[in-house]
Amino acid sequence: METQNVILEAIQNGPKSVMDLNKELGIKWTILATVARDMQQNGLITIVNGHIALPGHHDVATDRFGVPQETEVKSTTKGSVTKPSNGSKAKRGPKGGGNSKTAIAKQIYDRMIGQSRKAVIDQFVSEAGLTPAGASTYYANFKRQQV
Secondary structure (H helix, E strand, O other): OHHHHHHHHHOOOOOEEHHHHHHHHOOOHHHHHHHHHHHHHOOOOEEEOOEEEOOOOEEEEEOOOOOEEEEEEEEEOOEEEEEEOOOOOOOOOOOOOOOOHHHHHHHHHHHOOOOOHHHHHHHHHHHHOOOHHHHHHHHHHHHHHHO
8 A cells, every 4th residue: 555655645746657666766667557457446546558547647648650749638437548649540451452462462372372481471572562461460360261
């Protein structure tokens, strides 16, 4: 309980990462992470991208390209979510659509059964727009599903 109070006091002025709290409070990060997880389950804090904050705290985060985006941290029963305040939605590709990279790669794989691994991967790169590493992963996954 004392550790919880120390954490709550430390994040009053804004969210802090687990590692920053570790350095600031001198608490082992494994203990800190365990206590923080318990506090999150009880709704006392939210944890987003390794940062601990009070519920409803507004924070400026960056997207994967480092562009600042104002976000609102909201607590849910399954954890916490970060919702862009500018009304935009996360961009995701089509799920199971006919023109997704996965669907195109699967068509290529089915069409080229019996061909060499290298030939199939080369087709993944040229037709589906995959990187060589991604094409290799797709090939392995499709082969594993086939067995």
